[in-house]
Amino acid sequence: MLPPTPGSDPLDNAACDPGVTWTTGNVAEAFPGVSTALGFTFIHLPMELAFRKMFRGMGVFGKASLAVPERIEDQFWTAFAGRAAANINQFRAVAAFIPGTSATAIEQQLFGYVREGTVDENSLRRYPIIGVKAPRAVITLPKRHDRMFAELREWRLRTLPTIPGGSVADSLAILRDSRERFEQIMILHLLVAFVSSSLADRLTAMVADANVPNLESRLLSGVGSDENEVAQDLWLLAHERLDLPTFLDRHGYHGPHEGQLHSTSWREDPAPILARLDDYRTVSEDDPKAPRNRAAEQTRLRHAAAEELKKAVSPLKRRSITMLTNLAARFLALREQGKAGYLLTFDVARAAARRVGADLAGRGLLDDAADVFHLTFDELVSGDATDRRALVTQRRAQYEDRLRFRLPQAWAGMPELIEIGGDAATDAPVGTTVTGVAASGGVVEGRARVVRDPANTELDDGDILVCETTDPSWVSLFLVAGAVVTDFGGLLSHGPIVARELGLPCVCGTEEGSRRIRDGQRIRVDGDRGVVEVLSPVHATERAT
Template sequence: MVEWKAEWRPKRRNHLYVLSYEDLQAYPCWYLDSVHSIPPWTPLFAWSWAHHQRYGDLWAAETLGFPTCRGTDWREVDGCGYMSPILVTDKTEQKERATRFREHLRPFIDDYHGVWSGVVKELMDRYQRFKAFDVTNSTSSALWDHFDEVFRFNYRVWGLHSWVMYTLSGLYALFEDICRERVGIDDTSAVWHRMIRGFDNKLFEVDRMFWNLYERAVELGVDGVIKGNPLDEIIPALMEDERGDRWLNEANGFRGFLNEHGWRMPRMMEFNCKPWIEDPSPAFSFIRQYIDKSGHFEMDLRRPEIVKERKEAEQEILSRFPDSQRDWIRSLMEVAQKAGVFSEEHTYYFEHMSHSLMRRAGYACAKRMVDKGLMEDPEDFVFLLPDEFRKNIIPLCLDYRPLISERRLHYDEYSKRLDRPPLIGELADDPQGAMEYMAATKDDVMMKISVGMEAVASVDYKADLYGNPGAPGISQGTVRVVSSEEDIPKIRSGDILVATTTYSSWTPVFPLLEGVVLDSGASLSHAAIVGREYNIPVVIQTKEATKRLRDGQRIRVDGSRGAVWILPG
């Protein structure tokens, strides 16, 4: 019997998927998801993760028949996600599952484009319907249905997410493994990085639109208004004159842009941040940063060269395989390349859109309770759980204020606890055993996206900090340590972004950067992918960059060797 340790035990139990005593006995180890749930989530988001993401992961692994793993189970401990893989150890069962898995793989290899455009269509059609729903003037029954539908659809979103992720990441890892074993190249090699960059994705398309909006602002002469006013007063100031009004409302104008692409949030795995459609401040600060930088859109300048390099890298890799094998190696390489694109752009279609719309539905319900005096602030919707909304949408008589203040106390306490135990359970004192258990899943998603290879320390470059190569190149710049999205507007052209990890909502500042240095990361992490596309050196897995580097320091970053030097002065 495994007994509770004080630091493992949740302080409150809001729902079924809060870590319980039975969970401690039944699963050998629970692993903290520090990538997504540090800082800890609000109660509603934690609930949603433990229900929807949990479903999606288990559903996808089981549907696909992933041979060695039924997916990952999830529990909440005071706002943090803990996961545990469900292994399939019986060889006969693995073989049976493998037959199913093999059939599911085929369409991904034969026609990835077809698979992916089907997924995007399903998601976007549904989002269009959700967006068209009038949350303010609808009847309570319609709002209830809307709330239910938007939340229920999040199961499907995560299901599709894991379904594509398991397959693509597996194929990516297979290709890397084949390249390592047969021709001595892996995902720390420069040629590998050149091979997986030079592709368009949805987020870059949005960055490009940002740049167009900036150029249009200059053309209309309203860039001064955007720069000269406090962020929340820019829109009123723009509306004062005809040129500003045009910038906002013309076709391809700012409002149209927000309505189409503003469904993304500074922190995509949360409900408590306003998406741009509600508060365009982050969008304005990106445009301002572009105004400061001016010049050209970096990606346009660099893209042809990067594409050319990618084609050369493809040839270089292919040329190391025997002639007779190049056709299938090329097919596999093409799917592996898609894994990078997917890993980056899926957040646009999955997390950002879905979570923004869930927030909109929850907020609208809360608004009606606030109007009846049953809640103080609609933003408090993050302290309620879905059944509590359902319970009150039509009756509108339950006073949730005491419940919310109790939950807020709990949240205020746990959200300050960032030093959570990385492992809980029987294997907690045996990190190596825990890692081996995880590795037995053969689940490459975790390994490639969040875990990464251990950095090989070397004293040779006389560098001050070592990590792994994330994106190739060498550059110098000024350190800007970013600990949360609030620091993003501080970034200036020529800075080197230093952070624990980066999020897709930060993509628009990449054109300003000279480099990125991360504590964590792997070759398919956000920063590595975007850095490669913008031709910015990225060093990942330094473990301690945010502790060692200070704002204003000058550093040199070598993204091909994974080294960082602090420059004198």
């Protein structure tokens, strides 16, 4: 793919075939909000290559498919108006060649819904090659993933201290290295995503055949995700059993809006986590809400659900249920580990970029060090000592303007931008229902807290977290939340996975729940049916509390 011409917009497309369907599902969770020029160009090509190399490693693609097409219609993902979008047509086409799944299953698991009128057209053409290559790729995947994640953690701790005192050339070399490491972890992470989707689909089919309702989410809980460790270490930090530097060494790559390269990590500003410690201090070690106890209880529920499913099937199927639930747990944990892995590369890359930005600002080539994020990757690493202040001013204004809009959940061709209004100014009528994906079981009533920025939000115990999407930096809010409702995502998205790990009812993929429900209204979340119901207006909730 050719790099954008100087002055062109690297974050938008002027045209698109109306026969191609796009979605913000899942990809908007990984890279939420509006990207800057550096943020998107840092990941776009490596991630596109990661998709292709992953499918090549499985035998789905031939060698010729490793070349990145120039047409966006033939790419797996792109950006419209600065926001990431995935090409549903490409994913469905690939899924048709993969044994053990289908295009419909992939669309449901990855994006949270299936469009009406879609038809599966599975092909056996690549099965012989996949039969040779895919088993080895999948069997060796967990150990390869664990090893790469451990290497990334060590590399981050080794590299970060060298950046402040290093040269600009050193920082540019680190930025290139970070990008290469991002691609490598994404190859494994994307394979994990497809394998976990297939395993979840098989569990869903087993539950449906056995006619045991409300079992699927329990079978996918208690897997031991990376966020369990973050929550536990936050608890230890609050109870002075862990010091702040150690916590930041382990988890400082997280932070608000962490899916964007220009964001600020906890390593740079720990204020968001320090503000949450009081919530953790109130939880004693033997409290069922303590992170370790929650994790243990969800693991127990997963095993109990597997036993319940075994009783509902024939003896021949019982052994496969044990194997399948254990595999699903392993790969779901790897799914969250992979997200943490690419965030490690982001943390090092942003530190290197800020170092270069400070140098460019000091030389008068940028007005401010933070403006470096409005340069593309190629512009930055070229070493071209050009005054780019006018270009950055244009891109910064464009970025600010794009913050006013969002993309639809799905569309064909070019999207029609939706202006983002403020939070609901009036109560949703009592009885209003918002539907989505039944992602984590249980029924809870409580006060809705519509959250846009986890760093500037206070939740009381039992409040229901209502938001567009979540990322690992939100885990501190999950401790006190009674339930979770998200606009985006599917069963295997971040929010639902963490909700299941902590035993919280969750409805995801509501599309507009955070815009319809007013902050402070009392609502009921039914995670078994995927339904959220408004019970009372704000003033009634305030009187009740």
